[in-house]
Amino acid sequence: MRRAHTVEAVRAAEAELMARLPEGALMQRAAAGLAVAGARMLGRVYGARVVLLVGGGDNGGDALYAGARLARRGAAVRAVAAGARIHPGGLAALRAAGGRTLAPGEAAAAEIAAADLIVDGLVGIGGRGGLREPHAGLAALANAAPGPVLAVDLPSGIDADTGEVAGAAITADATVCFGTGKPGLFVDPGAGHAGAVHLVDIGLGPELPAPRLECLQGADVAALLPHPARESDKYRRGVLGIAAGSDAYPGAAVLAVGGALRTGVGMVRYAGPSGVCSRVLDRWPEAVVSASDPGLRVAAWAVGPGRGTGEQSREELEEVLETDLPVLVDADAITLLAEDPRALQERSAPTLLTPHAGELARLLPGTDRGTVEERRLEHVERAAEEYGCTVLLKGSTTVVAQPGRPAAANLTGTPLLAAAGSGDVLSGMAGALLASGLRPREAALAAAHLHGLAARLARGGAPVSAGDLVEAVPRAVAEVSALADGSAPPADRAGRYRR
Numbered sequence: 231m232r233r234a235h236t237v238e239a240v241r242a243a244e245a246e247l248m249a250r251l252p253e254g255a256l257m258q259r260a261a262a263g264l265a266v267a268g269a270r271m272l273g274r275v276y277g278a279r280v281v282l283l284v285g286g287g288d289n290g291g292d293a294l295y296a297g298a299r300l301a302r303r304g305a306a307v308r309a310v311a312a313g314a315r316i317h318p319g320g321l322a323a324l325r326a327a328g329g330r331t332l333a334p335g336e337a338a339a340a341e342i343a344a345a346d347l348i349v350d351g352l353v354g355i356g357g358r359g360g361l362r363e364p365h366a367g368l369a370a371l372a373n374a375a376p377g378p379v380l381a382v383d384l385p386s387g388i389d390a391d392t393g394e395v396a397g398a399a400i401t402a403d404a405t406v407c408f409g410t411g412k413p414g415l416f417v418d419p420g421a422g423h424a425g426a427v428h429l430v431d432i433g434l435g436p437e438l439p440a441p442r443l444e445c446l447q448g449a450d451v452a453a454l455l456p457h458p459a460r461e462s463d464k465y466r467r468g469v470l471g472i473a474a475g476s477d478a479y480p481g482a483a484v485l486a487v488g489g490a491l492r493t494g495v496g497m498v499r500y501a502g503p504s505g506v507c508s509r510v511l512d513r514w515p516e517a518v519v520s521a522s523d524p525g526l527r528v529a530a531w532a533v534g535p536g537r538g539t540g541e542q543s544r545e546e547l548e549e550v551l552e553t554d555l556p557v558l559v560d561a562d563a564i565t566l567l568a569e570d571p572r573a574l575q576e577r578s579a580p581t582l583l584t585p586h587a588g589e590l591a592r593l594l595p596g597t598d599r600g601t602v603e604e605r606r607l608e609h610v611e612r613a614a615e616e617y618g619c620t621v622l623l624k625g626s627t628t629v630v631a632q633p634g635r636p637a638a639a640n641l642t643g644t645p646l647l648a649a650a651g652s653g654d655v656l657s658g659m660a661g662a663l664l665a666s667g668l669r670p671r672e673a674a675l676a677a678a679h680l681h682g683l684a685a686r687l688a689r690g691g692a693p694v695s696a697g698d699l700v701e702a703v704p705r706a707v708a709e710v711s712a713l714a715d716g717s718a719p720p721a722d723r724a725g726r727y728r729r
């Protein structure tokens with residue numbers, strides 16, 4: 231599990247810890263970890279050209295002390311000072327180690343362009359709003375430079391608590407964060423600036439409260455996945471009812487049923503128009519199909535993908551929500567709920583909504599898709615509170631909120647998923663896990679994790695269709711299940727999913 235805390239919580243924990251430690255000890259721990267990461271990125275430190283971008287706070291101090299360590303190992307280190315005053319102790323250490331400083335300008339730009347490594351110490355958790363000058367200009371030079379960028383604590387210009395990016399910001403190849411993660415490192419748009427995130431333990435752990443954000447890793451998901459017991463039968467494993475697809479969109483039914491079957495469930499009962507039933511059976515003869523009937527004996531329902539928003543769909547949704555079974559509400563069914571949420575308000579059984587940003591905006595009048603995408607955490611939590619249920623917000627970062635629990639972000643997401651029908655597959659997957667007995671938050675997180683992993687595995691990083699995704703789900707389940715014994719995760723073949 232990766233955990234992230236707010237700036238406020240980090241500052242409070244830091245104050246507790248600092249009171250017991252000699253002055254400067256935490257910064258030295260941070261700088262030591264930063265220098266190790268920098269050396270690893272360089273490969274060979276001796277003779278390497280390292281440029282530090284240094285702001286006026288402790289984030290710049292970390293960069294200066296780390297730069298001093300690299301200079302002592304033979305790197306040529308130049309610090310570009312953004313502002314008149316930079317951390318005096320760090321500056322003295324860098325100079326003593328043979329490093330030099332320069333002001334922003336042409337010479338600094340040339341150094342940045344020629345650097346083997348650029349260390350972003352412009353601002354950390356003390357940053358507020360979009361970067362000002364000269365920080366913004368330096369960030370643009372770093373982003374355009376061919377050398378790799380290592381961000382100190384977080385990429386300058388992203389909001390640590392929310393992941394918002396309000397203007398110019400560093401785009402890093404890697405980020406070394408201190409003590410704990412920051413939510414903005416794991417939630418887009420900020421996450422897209424962070425690169426691979428490495429945590430340096432500075433001893434903050436015991437002082438930290440419950441996290442603001444959790445990110446499940448493979449082993450966490452493995453621990454959630456249901457395994458058929460010896461005495462299992464198809465009913466005990468769980469029966470999922472799927473009310474998806476329509477004559478206009480039969481594919482949604484085929485994909486949702488496929489996602490469920492491939493994730494693993496005792497039985498899928500598909501309910502829908504007879505023409506769609508035939509399509510489902512042609513592709514999935516193991517499914518049991520019937521005309522739409524919310525009275526079917528199932529353990530959970532998944533409702534909505536490709537179903538349409540007509541009167542019949544509305545009635546069906548209301549009847550399903552009247553049951554005391556767990557229900558996943560997706561796509562058209564979310565649009566219907568946004569128009570009339572009463573059936574949800576009267577419900578106490580487990581409920582999971584899986585909107586994309588546009589659908590979430592419909593659930594929260596006064597917002598629009600763009601605002602939701604800018605501030606995902608805030609909006610998904612608002613929807614969970616207002617509707618009193620678990621909400622999974624899809625998109626570039628999938629985030630899950632449940633009232634009373636920390637929000638959670640999925641780490642396996644990939645733009646390969648941005649293909650028509652992949653949301654239908656996710657509905658089936660999360661529905662299968664609900665029917666197997668997982669609670670909505672856990673079903674949502676496990677499904678999102680497997681969904682992203684399946685996209686990465688499906689075609690080795692080449693584009694995937696929703697059908698490819700369905701076929702790759704068993705490989706994702708197998709790969710995650712292999713982590714159940716706590717063994718090391720497999721090689722990070724697709725880049726960054728273990729962030």
Ligand SMILES: NC(=O)C1=CN([C@@H]2O[C@H](COP(=O)(O)OP(=O)(O)OC[C@H]3O[C@@H](n4cnc5c(N)ncnc54)[C@H](OP(=O)(O)O)[C@@H]3O)[C@@H](O)[C@H]2O)[C@@H](O)CC1
Pocket residue numbers: 240241244256257260285286287288289290292352353354355356357358359360361362363365382383384408409432434
């Ligand atoms: N907490 C911990 O456990 C540990 C923390 N450590 C480190 O300390 C860091 C926090 O340091 P910090 O508090 O000094 O703030 P920091 O991030 O350097 O920013 C302040 C500076 O930025 C400036 N500035 C702000 N916004 C700006 C903008 N938009 N555009 C431009 N400038 C802007 C602001 O200027 P001002 O607004 O005050 O004029 C001020 O000069 C933390 O991230 C970590 O790296 C580790 O050493 C050890 C353990």
Ligand SMILES: Nc1ncnc2c1ncn2[C@@H]1O[C@H](COP(=O)(O)OP(=O)(O)O)[C@@H](O)[C@H]1O
Pocket residue numbers: 561586623624625626627628643644645646647648649650651652653654655656681
């Ligand atoms: N840029 C992206 N990065 C990561 N995942 C994405 C991206 N765009 C879409 N996805 C994922 O793809 C799926 C798309 O679902 P949805 O929006 O319902 O589309 P559809 O209705 O076509 O299936 C979701 O799981 C979503 O999280």
Ligand SMILES: [K+]
Pocket residue numbers: 289350351352353354381382383384385386
């Ligand atoms: K930084």
